[in-house]
Amino acid sequence: MKVLNTCYKLGILHVTVYAFSIENFNRSKEEVDTLFSLLRDRLKFISEKEESYARFNSIRIKIIGNRTMIPSDILKDLEDIEERTKNVSSAKVLNVCFPYTSRDDIVHSIQSIASQVELKEIESNEHITLETLTNNMYMGPNTPPLDILIRTSGHTRLSDFMLWQCNYNCMIEFVDTLWPNFRAWDIMSIIMKWSYYRTLQLEQQRIMSNKKTDNQKLSTDILKELPPHPPFASITQH
């Protein structure tokens, strides 16, 4: 909640967490059963304690992923939370990926498009476009672009998370911190870093559009005009 609140306070209204991957079903039955029973307890707690629920009340919670894989009692509780938070007045969204993998998301998107049109129309290719694929992902249409993807725990792999959404400008940040130790400051330092690089990028674009000189001179000019490296860079390098 602290990380989430920091994001919302800094104006990041869409936050997505990878709660459980489809691959996680391959862990031992004992581990999967334990995780699901933890989830059952937690869901019961959220539903029973109005006070706890109220903390979530201004946040729209969406379940992103393959619902056919969720046990029916858990799915019912999750959809109940989705329903109760669907019309919240604020624009804050928490996407919970459960159970999810990007490749399943992409297959689901294509299947969803195929179910909407005749097979012979699909053959003409006009229905499979960047836009239709994006709009039919589990996140649904009108989802803002992904700006920052953070992988905790020191692993430098994405474990099949948001591959489609990692577009040209997305910053991917790998941190050594384990998720239970991840604090508001960790998210703040990453956002400051992103904000610096984004400013840099926009500044480069501005300078490029203002200058009509040769490329060699252009890169020297840009270097001279850019702001100095931020003091917080050393903090993000553990």
Ligand SMILES: CC(C)=CCC/C(C)=C/CC/C(C)=C/COP(=O)(O)OP(=O)(O)O
């Ligand atoms: C109550 C509840 C549902 C708890 C879920 C806890 C849990 C298993 C979280 C996993 C989160 C996740 C999908 C991490 C991806 O990396 P990974 O470590 O799974 O990927 P890897 O296989 O690439 O290491």
